[in-house]
Amino acid sequence: MTRVRETELYLPVKAFLQAQGYEVKAEIGAADVVAVRGGEDPVIVELKTGFTLALLHQAVTRQSMTDWVYVAVPRPKGRLGLRLLKDNTGLCRRLGLGLVTVRLADGLVQVHCDPATFQPRKVAVRRTQLLREFARRVGDPNTGGATRVGLVTAYRQDAVLCARHLLDGPCKGAVVARATGVARATRMMADDHYGWFVRLETGIYALTPKGRAALTENGDG
Numbered sequence: 001m002t003r004v005r006e007t008e009l010y011l012p013v014k015a016f017l018q019a020q021g022y023e024v025k026a027e028i029g030a031a032d033v034v035a036v037r038g039g040e041d042p043v044i045v046e047l048k049t050g051f052t053l054a055l056l057h058q059a060v061t062r063q064s065m066t067d068w069v070y071v072a073v074p075r076p077k078g079r080l081g082l083r084l085l086k087d088n089t090g091l092c093r094r095l096g097l098g099l100v101t102v103r104l105a106d107g108l109v110q111v112h113c114d115p116a117t118f119q120p121r122k123v124a125v126r127r128t129q130l131l132r133e134f135a136r137r138v139g140d141p142n143t144g145g146a147t148r149v150g151l152v153t154a155y156r157q158d159a160v161l162c163a164r165h166l167l168d169g170p171c172k173g174a175v176v177a178r179a180t181g182v183a184r185a186t187r188m189m190a191d192d193h194y195g196w197f198v199r200l201e202t203g204i205y206a207l208t209p210k211g212r213a214a215l216t217e218n219g220d221g
Helices: 007-018 051-061 078-095 126-134 156-168 173-180 186-189 211-218
Strands: 025-029 031-036 043-047 068-074 100-102 106-114 198-203 204-207
Touching: 007 025, 007 031, 007 106, 043 051, 043 211, 051 068, 051 078, 051 173, 051 186, 068 078, 068 211, 078 100, 078 106, 126 156, 156 173, 156 186, 156 204, 156 211, 173 204, 186 198, 186 204
Parallel strands: 043 068, 068 100
Antiparallel strands: 025 031, 031 043, 100 106, 198 204
């Protein structure tokens, strides 16, 4: 497979800018591409064969010269490539950078975002979920940076309380809720997210072997 070179991006990017009335020149100072139109601020484009941290560093440095800084990379292919393109577009927006891709097969240049001041959009429901989980979490049972697998959540802590109560034998959901203080005990045991509970009859639940094993791992068995 022939390796893509940065120079292959230059002519399509140059033609794209020239079509908009810019005079374009390459390798001006530290910048890969500089475009000028009348008395407007210059446009700088940094070329790379792939999206890298070095590319972002270069582009951010160029922002000391002009607000109109773009990065240009070959257009990715496949589902994973397009997903990464979407993520990288969001990253460029946050950094106030523009992002363009070049389809090397025919030189098509596509602008995915223009430079602009970024204001993160707050999602109220996510903030609420974050604070609710923080408030309900008992203690600090996890280590920061650990993988998601096996993390102790407030939901899991409530499930453990329900499972502990069932060690003495089957019980009504309402009784478990009152004894443990877990208001959603019946719903949790019915949903059985962890495979710890089994419904023996309407409203009555028991602990499964998997549930007992989980409590043993937690030192409760």
